[in-house]
Amino acid sequence: MTTYQRPKGTADILPGTSELWQYVEANARKVFDEYRYREIRTPIFESSDVFSRTSGETSDVVSKEMYVFKDKGDRMMALRPEGTAGVVRAYIENKLYGPEFAKPYKVYYMGPMFRYERPQSGRQRQFHQIGVEAFGSNSPALDAETIALGRDLLNSLGAKSLKIVINSLGDPESRVAFHKALVDYLTPFKDELSDDSKIRLEKNPLRILDSKDRHDQEIVKNAPSILDYLTPSAAEHFAKVKELLEALDIPYVVDSTMVRGLDYYNHTIFEVMSDDPAFGGGFTTILAGGRYNGLAEELGGPQTPGVGFAMGVERLMLLLEGKEVQQQLSTYIVAIGADAQVAALKLAAKIRHQGFTVDMDFMDRKPKGQFKSANRENAELVITIGDQELENGTVQIKNMASGKQLEIKQTDVNDDYAAVRKQLLAD
Ligand code: ATP
Ligand code: MG
DSSP states (O other), rough: OOOOOOOOTTOOOOOTTTHHHHHHHHHHHHHHHHTOEEEEEOSSEEEHHHHHHHHHSHIIIIIIIIEEEETTTTOOEEEEEEEEEEHHHHHHHTTTTGGGGGGGEEEEEEEEEOOOOBBBBBSSSSEEEEEEESSSOOOOHHHHHHHHHHHHHHHTTTSSEEEEEEEEOOOOHHHHHHHHHHHHHHHHGGGGOHHHHHHHHHHHHGGGGGGGOOHHHHTTHHHHHHGGGOOOHHHHHHHHHHHHHHTTTTEEETTOOOOOOTTTTTTEEEEEEEEEEGSSSEEEEEEEEEOOOTTTHTTTTOOOOOEEEEEEEHHHHHHHHTOOOOOOEEEEEEEEEEHHHHHHHHHHHHHTTTTEEEEEEOOOOOOOHHHHHHHHTOOOOEEEEEEHHHHTEEEEEEEEETOEEEEEEHHHHHHHHHHHHHHHOOO
């Protein structure tokens, strides 16, 4: 028989680990709610144009990482490589730009993304992002709040050794001026650049700043700084963001060589990195984002400023490894005999309806084996029902930590299990 393996770069998230994912997701929802972001769920696949128009044809994502396929109607589709483009598409299609009083329009999403990359630690082909987008405000205060939200999110999850790095890519006018200065600087090095960067020099020189090639990085070190080319209004926006971060006591560093992998960013961009030993030396980016005024127009929508970020959940998980979030089992019911099993099933349902977790035996184990299961599940309380208890209309309940045991009427368990539990836990 052939056996099957999951596709390269994907993972099975199994019980034992999925609890940690639920913890992260629940925590994220809570923090987003505090900031008044609401959830949006968009399709996992879209017309591939949605991504190529927004991320840019020369971005790594579109040029080599996207999972594209033709559907049976001959339409070019893509599995989403990131969340923002689909959210912007939905924003326009559903006319969420609506009334002035509803601005900014703030949403969050969480779910799988797909990129054909070389899998390695913290880098997969199906990975997960949790992200936010806020539309309709040009205020630098929203940039600062978004950065604060990213930091609060990571802090609330217990991520440590964080560094916030920011930069400004300016407005289109700043970009034109910088573009020219950068090309003037890089052209003499043309023959030394990596093959990828030779092409970038023609098509998208800004991207060379983000090159992973060692020698490219050497050359880029002395390149002009975008911050010297900001127009007065772009410079003022960036100054205001920095001022607000200081007012919020959010430490940051400015890295004028930082750009983002996708073409749509302008003005403030930021990354939250960590040099936790889990990443094996050096800083790794966990969360990244920025402002993307003009993206909605790119997809045929009205002029709409936007700002957001995405957090890589797998990268975060590397930081949280070993964290215990499994909840203790409240009650295990040991049933001795066939009649007792029926009673145990009924009792389990009654206790569960009162909001407690209950497990019992479904493998016809002897009482000794059932107690073993209870121990393995780390049950707080163990209920035992045998013929004698059935006759008396009672159950035995034992506090596994203290050893305290009581015989309790079944009706008491059915009516108010919380009170019964209290009795057992009292010393
Ligand atoms: P990198 O330079 O590491 O490839 P990127 O610029 O492509 O990152 P973004 O598109 O900004 O990444 O995505 C935001 C975050 O999503 C990243 O900071 C990272 O935490 C996570 N991420 C991106 N690609 C992957 C992947 N293939 N596997 C796991 N996480 C990823
Ligand atoms: Mg990438």
